[in-house]
Amino acid sequence: LEEALIFEIGSTETTGVDFDEAASAADLGPLARTAPIGLPGLSEAETVRHYTRLSRQNYAIDLGLFPLGSCTMKHNPRLNEKVARMPGFADAHPLQPQETVQGAYAVIHELAEWLITLTGMHSVAMSPKAGAHGELCGILCIKAALEARGEDRRVILVPESAHGTNPATAAFAGFTVEDIPATEAGRVNLEALKARLGPDVAGVMITNPNTCGLFERDMKAISDAVHVAGGYVYCDGANFNAIVGRVRPGDLGVDAMHINLHKTFSTPHGGGGPGSGPVVLSEALAPFAPLPFVTKHAEGFRLIEEESAGEDHPQTFGRMTAFHGQMGMFTRALTYILSHGADGLKQVAEDAVLNANYVLRSLEGVLDAPFAASGPCMHEALFSDKGLAEGFSTLDIAKGLIDEGYHPMTVYFPLVVHGAMLVEPTETESKAALDQFIGALRSIAMRAKNGDPALKSAPHFAPRARLDETAAARKPILAWNEPAAAPDTPAPSEIGGS
Amino acid sequence: LEEALIFEIGSTETTGVDFDEAASAADLGPLARTAPIGLPGLSEAETVRHYTRLSRQNYAIDLGLFPLGSCTMKHNPRLNEKVARMPGFADAHPLQPQETVQGAYAVIHELAEWLITLTGMHSVAMSPKAGAHGELCGILCIKAALEARGEDRRVILVPESAHGTNPATAAFAGFTVEDIPATEAGRVNLEALKARLGPDVAGVMITNPNTCGLFERDMKAISDAVHVAGGYVYCDGANFNAIVGRVRPGDLGVDAMHINLHKTFSTPHGGGGPGSGPVVLSEALAPFAPLPFVTKHAEGFRLIEEESAGEDHPQTFGRMTAFHGQMGMFTRALTYILSHGADGLKQVAEDAVLNANYVLRSLEGVLDAPFAASGPCMHEALFSDKGLAEGFSTLDIAKGLIDEGYHPMTVYFPLVVHGAMLVEPTETESKAALDQFIGALRSIAMRAKNGDPALKSAPHFAPRARLDETAAARKPILAWNEPAAAPDTPAPSEIGGS
Amino acid sequence: MRYLPLTSDDRSxxxxxxxxxxxxxxxxDVPVDARLDGPMAGLPMHASELAVERHMAALSRQNRAAADGPFFLGAGAYRHHVPASVDHLIQRGEFLTAYTPYQPEIAQGTLQMLFEFQSQVARLLGTDVANASMYDGSTACWEAIVMARRITKRGKALLSTGLHPHYRSVARTMAKYTGDVLVDGDPSLDAGTDWAALADKIDRETSCVVVQYPDILGRIDDMTALAAACQAAGALLIAVVTEPVALGLIKAPGEMGADIVVGEGQSIGVGLQFGGPYVGLFACKTKYVRQMPGRLCGETVDANGKRGFVLTLSTREQHIRREKATSNICTNSGLCAxxxxxxxxxxxxxxxxxxxxxxxxxxxQAAAELAKIPGVSVLNNSYFNEFTLLLPTEARPVIHKLAERDILGGxxxxxxxxxxxxxxxxxxxxxTETVTAADISVFAAALKEVLA
Amino acid sequence: MRYLPLTSDDRSxxxxxxxxxxxxxxxxDVPVDARLDGPMAGLPMHASELAVERHMAALSRQNRAAADGPFFLGAGAYRHHVPASVDHLIQRGEFLTAYTPYQPEIAQGTLQMLFEFQSQVARLLGTDVANASMYDGSTACWEAIVMARRITKRGKALLSTGLHPHYRSVARTMAKYTGDVLVDGDPSLDAGTDWAALADKIDRETSCVVVQYPDILGRIDDMTALAAACQAAGALLIAVVTEPVALGLIKAPGEMGADIVVGEGQSIGVGLQFGGPYVGLFACKTKYVRQMPGRLCGETVDANGKRGFVLTLSTREQHIRREKATSNICTNSGLCAxxxxxxxxxxxxxxxxxxxxxxxxxxxQAAAELAKIPGVSVLNNSYFNEFTLLLPTEARPVIHKLAERDILGGxxxxxxxxxxxxxxxxxxxxxTETVTAADISVFAAALKEVLA
Known part of the structure; x- marks a missing residue:
């Protein structure tokens, strides 16, 4: 299971692409590229083989349950892929004349309407390219709203259990970040939050359902308190999949929330991206939403960009990306939404929550579940490393799961729990698949409790054993370089020289 | 690496397909199906996972060199797949009005023209569904031609080295099959053939290049002799890939030859099919070609089928299949042919032959190569089991190759060589890939010569160890059946009753 | 050239x-005068992917795709919606670019799939066993007739007039050369099948009776009595199913006593593809399995006792038996299966x-709406998803007039x-389910106009 | 519902x-009054794959696809032919449906690919190292400006007027909140770049100079002198490449001394996709690597000494550093990479x-043909595959008139x-290579007509 690098098997003379003509001579003078670039080529057959083989070293949702908590690895329908490749979507240019891309605008608008309705919000900014980009969008809206009000509030409150992106986003936009502690029950401490509110507080960033997999019961009270204090409520919507169709964040006083289309709405993760993070906005923040966006009129759809923004949308904080956002994800998400409909989306939330609670209750006897007593969880079940044998950790359980044929759950997150294991099965797993997973996790947990030494060196059946991440970071090798001639095959000149 | 059967994981109540409406009540009376059918269903997510996992238990050309002799496992370009799925091809009905499918007829006609030109023949029957079906087509043309001449010739001569389909085909069409021996050099014995010719001989079926990987030097002489004796020459064109663009079978006196589009022209094998076997015909046999076929006229293309055959093509022997043949393979093959062009196809033959000779010469020192002395081979290199240690066979070498990460070569075929190993690398393998394969095969050959006992139980690193084929044939289990209740979980009633 | 990895240096x-x-x-070894020097004259040279794709796309656009408008064609090939995941999965390189599973240790993916396919087909058709698929329905039908001859040692086959005429043509072609006698004919415009009349024709020479279900005119009927008549006479009943979706609603031929059931599986998963590749279904009673043509996959165990699958009963096949094989077939329609x-x-x-x-x-719904057109009536007294309309005029020119209006009307x-x-x-x-209510209305309105 | 495997029995x-x-x-835990009972009102219920596909196909057909006729749009997104094998491979479930490679033992496919990608990008851009990709070119550009501030501890960025106006907009948006000062402006219609003027503006407050290459008007220029001027003043030179194909023919920015090179990688492999998802390229000199935003993949060994790859230097990232991270980014554009x-x-x-x-x-060829039209001239004195035409009239209405003739003219x-x-x-x-000689002629003829 070793696959050489393209730099080791390819050659700069080989190509897997044909052209119908010879290149004509260029007249670019000194700008002409003369030095070798060093890009290896392969024939098509070799290319297909290289990447096919590489792909087989990956685990993926297509191969089995992928219970990464807070990452929502649900099934990615193949219809989504087919639709995204329709020529009117895949082969259209973002700057085509508006009359030639009405269908694309219709997709953006139709998806926007769904997102607004499902969240009970006033409007939506579609262009953010990922969840973290969406957070930035929401925070910039808040900043713009404060500026419009002429207020200089510099503090954003962030609960301990927040995603790491939340404080990073706030800091990036120039805010000071302050933590709010969690209660014993794994939720935001409402009293502590209220106590901190004041004229310097721009708002809060809160994740709901939170990263402990719990619904913030006091969400509405939090929102009300923040609003009374003159702040805004940003909700991290990464976990919207737990409540879609059952709860509207707009009813809970949220001012801005990003939606990860690749989580709730099944667009593929692709080994780390692309994501897509539209942000729904309250009426208070809507005037500040970024350009461009699509509006519907009797004669068709219209794109609002710099030219017309002056009259239509004068308070916009500006553009966040070059074009319209992740169109390819919009087509997929809309396809998914239309497939499920209002009834199906509700079922999605219910089954996701049901599956998570089933895992929680099936395993709480063998793994410590710190918040199990505080009631049902939402879409993910949280466990800790309490009770493992001396010297055994969450990491060992994770690596042991690999040998059972599973991708591990999220580990060491959220930080509020020691040695956290966060399991999110999603709604697309069957009961049979869950039972098998529960059995596997139970067996590994028992081995970790009984101190089975073999577990310490897991995985044994993966393409690689545990990798040395420390060495990688200490002296980073980030690009391939021609290896120096190996000592056992010295070049003749070297022999002569030494 | 075990994947349960759909019957073990699915349920007749589950479905992975939605419909927009409830089924209306049917009024089919006693014909209505009432009893359960027993077809398990899976959700889409489970379905994708089941088949994705299953697929990973296969070896394929996308994963590595696949040197099955006479099967021509070359790279299958992905452009072919894309083109075959264009809606005008994939979503058109074979009985659409002719004016609505001119593009489809154009594909059939354009491919037909290429095949005629490349083979130097008079015409081509496009509808045969596979190589063996093509053989039948050719033999039926011969039979029809003989009938038209009023002659009752009942013998078809088939050299020993022929594909097994050749005698099966002749017998199926009512001919008596007689073998012709091979020379020491692995070719047809011209004198023996000539001696057998006579007024009872309908023709010969000959494979060229033959199954020993050798070109039949005397092909023209054979054809001439058969023609003089009043017979016809059928050439098995499975190995046309060795000579495409370099030699035209029409120049060698061939009357009929099928072309395996999945061999020479890169359409995918798909785990055993579908194939496609157009048959090129000499002027003598062309009048008997089957319906339907496409002709070109000033106003467009026309389909000749039963209606107009009376005047246009009165001597046809009839229809071989319901519709036009393997349209999906025509689009792929034409795409491949246009991609290569006349220059590329010639290069295909040359590289295929070069690769095979490279394998032959690189391994003749370690494996017995019975015909190596008689000169270069064509597209495949033949070895025998001579010289292996006592108790070691060709099969052990094949299974050993699996552990080296390769699909074995063709084994025990052709029958003229003991313990034959027929290696066909094809033109789409790089020199580096060949060198690696040669190294692996050399190492296994040495182990078989030295009697390494571990080789006898290979493969050790495959999804399965050697399978018991005898047991499978003795008491065939050809369909899944509900297992009887296991003895340790008896149904309550059984307990009561016993 | 993009598919050829050898460089000039490699070649040298x-x-x-x-x-x-x-x-x-x-x-x-090639005689000098048969050896071509340069690239063949008069043919184009190699072309870029872009150029080839453009050329083929232009040809594709010269066809009216079924999805482009109202579409009502059947007669042996049916348009059904195929889920996107089907095409995704069959394009996995491990399925697409594998060969016949000659080395079962590294072909369990294909083999298990075939075992599952055989099991599904047998259940759907109501029989004991099925093979790993044939070229298509028409060749499966002909192979069934030949198989009946092998079993019964008789040479006369009675073909229902309701058998698809192209299937009949294929059978006739083959019979010319194998020597079988076929009794057949064109259908008459009756509301029901010709099966009762067919039962009367069975005699001691009859190897088999071949009926289609639903038949070419869309008619369906109970074949229990016909099966009994066959059995009484020592002949086999062969049922041909060209629309397997029907078997979700009506009884399977095997349930009603058919000995061999063959079919065209294209309706499920494969798509129209202008006629091919399709997938022939072939199923029969267990007792006839060793006379069956085509590949079979069977369950077994490996050296470690693990369940596994292999191609089996290959002693029936051409690569072992040569001229004594049950057929000359050496591929199945694996990817379509x-x-x-x-x-x-x-x-x-x-x-x-x-x-x-x-x-x-x-x-x-469509039949009801179309029958309202003056002069138009529905022939059938029963049907599944296809029926025969009787028009007041010749149907062929009507079809072309409808095509001008972008309607493919049958x-x-x-x-x-x-x-x-x-x-x-x-x-x-x-x-089929791909036809909308609007399609039906448009069709009915246009037909009315054309006939007016 | 087809994506939900639980049955009612399972649920109970x-x-x-x-x-x-x-x-x-x-x-x-959800307050009762926020809990919705039934499916949300006013929204459609679930729909079949057939119905959804039909709906989306209808919307797709309301767009004029680039392949439907002559097409000359660029300005930051370029239409190139993408080989079919690219799309085949990225659809392999193991790539498509994997997550961020947090468990490297079972993610070597993604990780090795990212390492290869980083190596390719670094070589193409002429730099030492590259990251595992960003959202797109415009956000990569803005991140580069912020990175320059981190490195130089200065807050003034000089933007070339040749920078894509949308990239400028993005930078302006972000600068409003980070507090950076941007010096920018619209381009003037000169034949050459504004780089010499830009060099004169560099001062001790300048964190970076941002130039596009080729620029928004298609102009190309040597950036060696500008790089030297930056270095002399302790500022960084950031080069933005929106058409990486150009670098097959012209010198890479890194070769000419750029400190950070960012770009839009869409031209290679990704396609137009109406603007996204695209793939941001981000590369720099080794010495700045710990100030780089985004994911990085590095080589290491496993416990058995085998070579392997991991995400590395994550101490720069948000999940470790929270508010002290180099950026808030926590995805890359993996599949596009x-x-x-x-x-x-x-x-x-x-x-x-x-x-x-x-x-x-x-x-x-196109420039020569178009320049023959009376009143039309080519602005550029040099260009790669994109140039600016000066028309005798406003260009916007001309574009719409051309669109009516099915020509997308720029x-x-x-x-x-x-x-x-x-x-x-x-x-x-x-x-680009997707434009034919015929396309150029048709465009030239139509433009002549429209201007007449």
Missing amino acids: AMLATIGAASIDELFA LAFSIHMTLLGEAGLRQLAAINHGRAK VSLGRLYPANANLANGLVVAV | AMLATIGAASIDELFA LAFSIHMTLLGEAGLRQLAAINHGRAK VSLGRLYPANANLANGLVVAV
């Missing part, structure tokens, strides 16, 4: 290893039943039976 | 295990050079700079 080095001065030396099996797995029994019910309901009996004037006014109309 | 059994009487009990890397591997250096040469040649400067009347007659025309 390899020739040196071989000990040949030039490529041409490797072709020394995979598509069939995946689609069937997605449907499951519940989905198949619902799909069938929707097809039937939609067809009833298959005329005039095209299927060009020599039979009695049938010229018949139009076979298929209505 | 699972609730029993959990000890809940109903699903609603699991939502007990894969497409880029596959396409680049297929091309190889030889193919890329040829592709670039063909683009340039085709553009020269991007008007009027659309890019609506507030700047000086630029209204400018038309940016891109010509």
Whole structure:
């Protein structure tokens, strides 16, 4: 299971692409590229083989349950892929004349309407390219709203259990970040939050359902308190999949929330991206939403960009990306939404929550579940490393799961729990698949409790054993370089020289 | 690496397909199906996972060199797949009005023209569904031609080295099959053939290049002799890939030859099919070609089928299949042919032959190569089991190759060589890939010569160890059946009753 | 060239290893005057992917795709919606680019799939066993007739007039050469099948009776009595199913006593594809399995006792038996069988039943609407998703007039039976779940206009 | 519902295990008045794959796809032919449906690919190292400006007027909140770049100079002198490449001394996709690597000493550093990076050079033909595959008139700079290998007509 690098098997003379003509001579003078670039080529057959083989070293949702908590690895329908490749979507240019891309605008608008309705919000900014980009969008809206009000509030409150992106986003936009502690029950401490509110507080960033997999019961009270204090409520919507169709964040006083289309709405993760993070906005923040966006009129759809923004949308904080956002994800998400409909989306939330609670209750006897007593969880079940044998950790359980044929759950997150294991099965797993997973996790947990030494060196059946991440970071090798001639095959000149 | 059967994981109540409406009540009376059918269903997510996992238990050309002799496992370009799925091809009905499918007829006609030109023949029957079906087509043309001449010739001569389909085909069409021996050099014995010719001989079926990987030097002489004796020459064109663009079978006196589009022209094998076997015909046999076929006229293309055959093509022997043949393979093959062009196809033959000779010469020192002395081979290199240690066979070498990460070569075929190993690398393998394969095969050959006992139980690193084929044939289990209740979980009633 | 990895340097080095001065030396066995020098004259040279794709796309656009407008063609090939996941999965390189599973240790993916396919087909057709697929329905039908001869040692086959005329043509072609006697004919425009009359014709020479279900005119009937008549006479009943979706709603031929059931599996998973590749279904009673043509996959165990699958009973096949083989077939329609099996797995029994019910309901709706047109009537007294309309005029020109309006309105009996004037006014109309209510209205309105 | 495997029986059994009487009990933490009972009102219910596909196909057909006719748009997004094998490979479930490679033992496919991608990008851009990709070119550009501030501890960025106006907008948006000072402006209609003027503006407050290459008007220039001026002043030179194919023919920014090179990788492997998802390229000198935003993949060994790859230097990232992270980014554009890397591997250096040469040649041909039209001239004194035409009239209405003739004739400067009347007659025309000679003739003839 070793696959050489393209730099080791390819050659700069080989190509897997044909052209119908010879290149004509260029007249670019000194700008002409003369030095070798060093890009290896392969024939098509070799290319297909290289990447096919590489792909087989990956685990993926297509191969089995992928219970990464807070990452929502649900099934990615193949219809989504087919639709995204329709020529009117895949082969259209973002700057085509508006009359030639009405269908694309219709997709953006139709998806926007769904997102607004499902969240009970006033409007939506579609262009953010990922969840973290969406957070930035929401925070910039808040900043713009404060500026419009002429207020200089510099503090954003962030609960301990927040995603790491939340404080990073706030800091990036120039805010000071302050933590709010969690209660014993794994939720935001409402009293502590209220106590901190004041004229310097721009708002809060809160994740709901939170990263402990719990619904913030006091969400509405939090929102009300923040609003009374003159702040805004940003909700991290990464976990919207737990409540879609059952709860509207707009009813809970949220001012801005990003939606990860690749989580709730099944667009593929692709080994780390692309994501897509539209942000729904309250009426208070809507005037500040970024350009461009699509509006519907009797004669068709219209794109609002710099030219017309002056009259239509004068308070916009500006553009966040070059074009319209992740169109390819919009087509997929809309396809998914239309497939499920209002009834199906509700079922999605219910089954996701049901599956998570089933895992929680099936395993709480063998793994410590710190918040199990505080009631049902939402879409993910949280466990800790309490009770493992001396010297055994969450990491060992994770690596042991690999040998059972599973991708591990999220580990060491959220930080509020020691040695956290966060399991999110999603709604697309069957009961049979869950039972098998529960059995596997139970067996590994028992081995970790009984101190089975073999577990310490897991995985044994993966393409690689545990990798040395420390060495990688200490002296980073980030690009391939021609290896120096190996000592056992010295070049003749070297022999002569030494 | 075990994947349960759909019957073990699915349920007749589950479905992975939605419909927009409830089924209306049917009024089919006693014909209505009432009893359960027993077809398990899976959700889409489970379905994708089941088949994705299953697929990973296969070896394929996308994963590595696949040197099955006479099967021509070359790279299958992905452009072919894309083109075959264009809606005008994939979503058109074979009985659409002719004016609505001119593009489809154009594909059939354009491919037909290429095949005629490349083979130097008079015409081509496009509808045969596979190589063996093509053989039948050719033999039926011969039979029809003989009938038209009023002659009752009942013998078809088939050299020993022929594909097994050749005698099966002749017998199926009512001919008596007689073998012709091979020379020491692995070719047809011209004198023996000539001696057998006579007024009872309908023709010969000959494979060229033959199954020993050798070109039949005397092909023209054979054809001439058969023609003089009043017979016809059928050439098995499975190995046309060795000579495409370099030699035209029409120049060698061939009357009929099928072309395996999945061999020479890169359409995918798909785990055993579908194939496609157009048959090129000499002027003598062309009048008997089957319906339907496409002709070109000033106003467009026309389909000749039963209606107009009376005047246009009165001597046809009839229809071989319901519709036009393997349209999906025509689009792929034409795409491949246009991609290569006349220059590329010639290069295909040359590289295929070069690769095979490279394998032959690189391994003749370690494996017995019975015909190596008689000169270069064509597209495949033949070895025998001579010289292996006592108790070691060709099969052990094949299974050993699996552990080296390769699909074995063709084994025990052709029958003229003991313990034959027929290696066909094809033109789409790089020199580096060949060198690696040669190294692996050399190492296994040495182990078989030295009697390494571990080789006898290979493969050790495959999804399965050697399978018991005898047991499978003795008491065939050809369909899944509900297992009887296991003895340790008896149904309550059984307990009561016993 | 993009599919050829050898560089000029590689070629030179390899020739040196071989000990040949030039490529041409490797072709020394080819007589000099048959050896071509340069690229063949008069043919285009290699082309870029872009150029080839453009050329083929232009040809594709010269076809009217079924999805481009109202579409009512059937007669042996049916348009059903195929889920996107089917095409995704069959394109996995491990399925697409594998060969026949000759080395079962590294082909369990294909083999298990075939075992599942065989099991699904046997259940769907109501038989004991099925093979790993044939070229298509028409060749499967002909192979069944030959198989019946092998079993019964008789040479006369009675073909229902309701058998697809192209299937009949294929059988006739083959019979000419195998020596079978076929008794057949064109259908008459009756509301019901010819099966009762067929039962009367069975005699001691009869190897088999071949009926289609639903038949070419869309008619369906109970074959229990016919099966009994066959059995009494020692003949086999062969049932042909060209629309397997029907079997979600109506009884399977095997349930009613058919000995061999063959079919065209294209409806499930494969798509129209202008006629091919399709997937022939072939199933029979267990007792006939060793006379069956084609590949079979069977369950076994490996050296470690693990369940596994292999190709089996290959002693029937050409590569072992040569001229004594049950047929000359040496491929199946593996990839199409995979598509069939995946689609069937997605449907499951519940989905198949619902799909069938929707097809039937939609067809009833269309029949009712079309029968309202003055002069137009529905022939059938029963049907699944396809029925025969009788028009007041010849159907062939009507079809072309409808095509001008971008409606593909069915298959005329005039095209299927060009020599039979009695049938010229018949139009076979298929209505699947892909047909909308709007399509039906548009069709009815246009037909009314054309006939006015 | 087809994506939901739980049956009603499963749900009941699972609730029993959990000890809940109903699903609603699991939502007990949601305040009752925020809990919705039935499906949300006013929204459609679930739909079949067939119905959804039909709906989306209808919307797709309301767009004029680039392949439908002559097409000359660029300005930051370029239409190139993407080999079919690229799309095949990125759809392999193991790539498509994997997550961020947090568990490297079972993610070597993604990780090795990212390492190869980083290596390819670094070589192409002429730099030492590259990251594992960003959202797109515009956000990469802004991140580079922020990175320059981190490195130089200065807050003033000079933007070339040749920088894509949308990139400028993004930078302005972000600068409003980070507090950076941007010096920018609209381009003037000069034949050459504004780089010399830019060099004069560098001062001790300057964190970076940002230039685009080729720039928004298609102009190319040598940046060696500018790089030297930056270095002398302790500022960084950031080069932005929106058309990486150009680098097959012209010198890489890194070669000419750029400190950070960012770009839009969409041209290679990704396609137009109406603007996204695209793939941001981000590369720099080794010494700045710990100030780089985004993911990085590095080589290491496993416990058995085998080479392997991991995400590395994550101490720069948000999940470790929270508010002290180099950026808030926590995805890359993995699948697009894969497409880029596959396409680049297929091309190889030889193919890329040829592709670039063909683009340039085709553009020269188009420029020559278009410049023959009375009143039309080409602004640029040098260009790669895109140049600016000066029309005798406003370009925006011309574009619409051409669209009526089914020609997409470029991007008007009027659309890019609506507030700047000086630029209204400018038309940016891109010509790639997908443009045929016939396309050019048709375009030239139509433009002549429209201007007449």
